[in-house]
Amino acid sequence: MIVYDDEDLLSAIDKIEASRFQTVFVTDRELQLKGLITNGDVRRFLLNGGQTDEAVTACMNKSFRSVGMNASREEMLKLLDLGFTVIPKVAPDGRLMDLITPEYELASPEAPVLTRARAPVRISFGGGGSDLTYYFVDHPGAVLSTTVALYAHATLIPRADRNIHIYSEDLDTHTHYPSLLDLLASPRQDLLSAVVSVIKPIYGFDLYVRSDFPVGSGLGGSSAVATAVVAAFNEMRLDRWTTYEVAELAFQAERVCFGVAGGWQDQYASAFGGFNLIELGDKKNLVHAIRLEAATVNELEECLILCDSRIKHDSGTLHKKQRETYSNENKAEQLTEMVALCREMHRHLLRGELMDFGRCLDKAWQLKRGLSADISNPELAHIYESAMQAGALGGKLLGAGAGGFFLFFVQPQYRQQLAKRLKDLNCKLSIFKFENEGVVSWRTKIL
Template sequence: MNQLARTQTVYLNQTILDAVECIETGDLQIVFVVNEQWRLEGVLTNGDLRRYLLQGGATNVPVTECMNTAYRSVKVGASREEMLKIFDLSYNAIPVVDGSGCLVDVVTPARLAANQEVPVLARARAPVRMSFSGGGSDLTYYFVENPAAVLSCTVGLYSHATLIPRTDNVIRIFSEDLGTRESYESLDDLMDHADKGLLATIVSVIQPNYGLDLYMRSDFPVGSGLGGSSAVATAVIAAFNELRRDRWSTYEVAELAFQAERLCFGIAGGWQDQYASAFGGFNLIEFKEGRNLVHPIRLEDSICNELEECLVLCDTRISHDSGKLHVQQREEMSSKGEQSLLLTESVSLCRRMHHHLIRGELHDFGRCLHDGWMLKKQFSQAVSDGVLDQIYECALNAGALGGKLLGAGGGGFFLFFVQPQHRQAVTEKVRALGCRTTDFRFESSGVTSWRTKIQ
C-alpha cells in the first residue's frame, strides 16, 4: 500500500473523531475504512461527516455509524478510461483494491500518471512493383548520359518485416521465405562476416547501436520478377526508420535500399524497384545523373478499375536470377553496340504508355505492352526461351492484346492485358501449360511502418 492510502485510512473500531482528525491532517477530504486485514469496508467524506454532525451525531461512536458502503472502487489494473469516467462523475479520489478487496492504493486526478514507456517492436510492409515499360533505362551506366524513365505501379503483395530491439548486443535474423536463421554476437561480428545474406547486409548498412531480432516473410515466391528483393530491403529499412527520432525521407529509404541490395550485397540491377516499393502507387520515375524524381500519377477511378480488370498476372513457376540476367544482358548489349538504341526506344515507348494510361486509352496501352515485350526480347537471348515464348503465344492466341515478362526476364511472372470476355480463355490456356494465375489489387500506398507494444 502506498503512503497516501495509509494516511487516509481508519479501522472499523475507530471513532468518528478519529475520522475527523484523519481528514483534517490528510491531503484528501475523505477517509477509507478498513478491517484488520485492510479489506475496504466503506468510505467517509468530509460531506458525510458534516451532515452526520449537523444531525446531532456523536463523535465517540465507531465510524461504522456514518460510513458510506455504497462507494466506488476499482480493481488493480483498471483502465485509465474507467477511472476518468468515475472522476468525471465528481469523485475526487478512487480507492484501488486487489482481488481480495484489500485497499492497496488511492488515485486522484493529479496522481493518475501517464503510462510508463514499455518496450516496443517495429513492423513494416513494402509492396512489390509491376513495371509496365522503361525497364533497363534505370541502369546507371545508361541514364548518366541519356534521359531515362520507367512507368510502374505497386500491387497488394508485400514483404513483411518485424524488428524487435534486444537489451543485449546479439543480432538474430530469421527469413521465413528462405527458411534460414542467422545469429551474430554483435554488430561487429556481423560486419566481419563476408558471407552474410541480404538481410544481414541491410543491417550492416543501417549499423544499429542495439541488438535485435529481425523476422522477414513475403507474400510472393523468390525469383518472381516483381522486384521482391527490393521490397524486402525497403521493408527492413522502414522498420528501422520507425524507431528513429529523425526519420529518413521516402527518397532516403529508397536510396538506402539500393545501397544495401545493389552495392553492398551485389545484386545487379537498376533503381526502379526501390523507388516503386518505397513510394507506392502509379508513378513515372525519371532517372538522371544528378537526381532521380518520382512523379505520382493520379488516375480516375474508372481507369484504375478497368485496368485492374484487364490485367492477368501469370506465374510461370520458373524462377530466375535477375542479377545474373542483368549482367548477361549488359554484356550482350554492349558487345552488339545496340545499348543506346534499344534503351532509347524503350524510354520513348514508356512516354507513349504514360500518355495512354492517364487518358484512359487502355486498348492502346495493352498493345504497347506487346511492343515492349518484342523490344525487351532484343536486349538479350536470356530474356526468353522456347517455354516462355509458348506461354506468350498461347495467351495472345486466346485473346490477350499484349503482355510482358516482369523483371529482367528468364522466368517469374507474365503480365497480360486481356479484355474481360477473353479472360477465361487466356487463363485456361496458360494453366494448361503449367502456369498459375494470381489475383491482385493495385496498392496506392508505398512502404508502411508502425510500432506496437511487446506483449
C-alpha cells in the same frame, strides 16, 4: 487517508484535516474497506449530538463509489469527471488497494515494442533497362510501373543484449551474430545482413522476414524485402527517413553492399507505391505519382492477367550479362526507344486509352528481347506466342527476363481462353489487385 474501525472519531478528524481531499477511508486491520468519512460527515454527526470519542464506525458513510482492480481507464475518468475527487480501488476480497485521484497515473507504463513493415512488389509496364545507372548517367531514363497487393513482411523485435538473429521464412534460414561488429566483420552472405550493415543499429534484435510471392518472380521481390526491412528499422527512429531515403538505403544494401546487379526502379516503386512515372538522371531521380480515373484503374485491373511461368532465373546474373552486352554493343539507341515508348504508354494511361496501352506492352516486350539474347528462350517464347494466339493484345515478361512472371493484357471476350491456354502451358495464374500505398510500418507492444 486510512483510519481503522477500532479507532475513535478524533483520530479520523486529525487525518481529515491533514488530507487535501478532506476524506478518510475506514478499514479493519486487514484493510477490508468498511466506509468513508468526509469533513461534512463529521460536521453533521457532531451537530446531531455525536461525540469525538465515539468509534469512527458511528460516523462513517457506508454508501460510496469504488472501482475494481481491473477498472478501465475510461471508467475511472468518468467517475472523476462526475466530481468524485478520490475513488477507492478495491480488490475482489474487499481490501482497499489504491486510491484514484485526479492526478492518478492512468497512462499505461511504457512497454517494450516491436515494429512491423510491409512493402508491395511492382509491375513494370515500360522503360525497364533505362533505370540502370550506366544508361541514365548519360541518357535520361523513365519507367512506368505500379504496385500490387503482394508484400514482403518484416518484423523487428529489439533485444536487451547485443545479439542479432535474422530469420527468413522464404529461405528457411536463421543467421546469428553475437554483435553488430561481428556482422560487419563477416562477408555479405545474404541480403538481410547487407541491409543491417547499411543501417548499423546500435541494439541487438530479432528480425523475421517473409514474402507473399516466390523467389525469382520478376516482381522486384528482393527489393521489396530490403525496403520492408529498412522501414521496420525506420519505425524505431525518432527522426524518420523520408520515402526517398528508405528507397535509396534499400538500393544501397541490395545493389552496392550485397552486390546484386540491377536497376533503381524496384526500390522506388516499393517505397512509394501506386502508379508512378519514375524519371532517372545523373543528378536526381524523381517519382511522379500518376492520378488516374477510378474507372481506368478498375478496367486495367480486369484486363490484366499475371501468371508465373514457373521458370526460375537469376536477375542479378542477367543484369551483369546485359551490362556486358551494353558495353560491347551499342544498345543505347534501343533503350532510348524504350524510354520514348514508356512516355507514350504514360500518355495512353492518363487518357484511359487502354487498348493502345495494351498494344504498347507488346512493343515493349519486342524491344526488351532485343537488349540481350539471355532475356528470352524457346520455352518463354512459346508461352508468349501461345498467349498472343489465344487473344492477348500484348504482354511482357516482368523483371530482368529468362523466367519469372508474365503480364498479359486481354479483352474480356478472350480472357477465359487465354487463362486456359496459360494453364495448359503449366503457368500458374496469380490473383492480384493494385496497391495504392507503398511501404507502411507501425509499432505495437510486445505481448
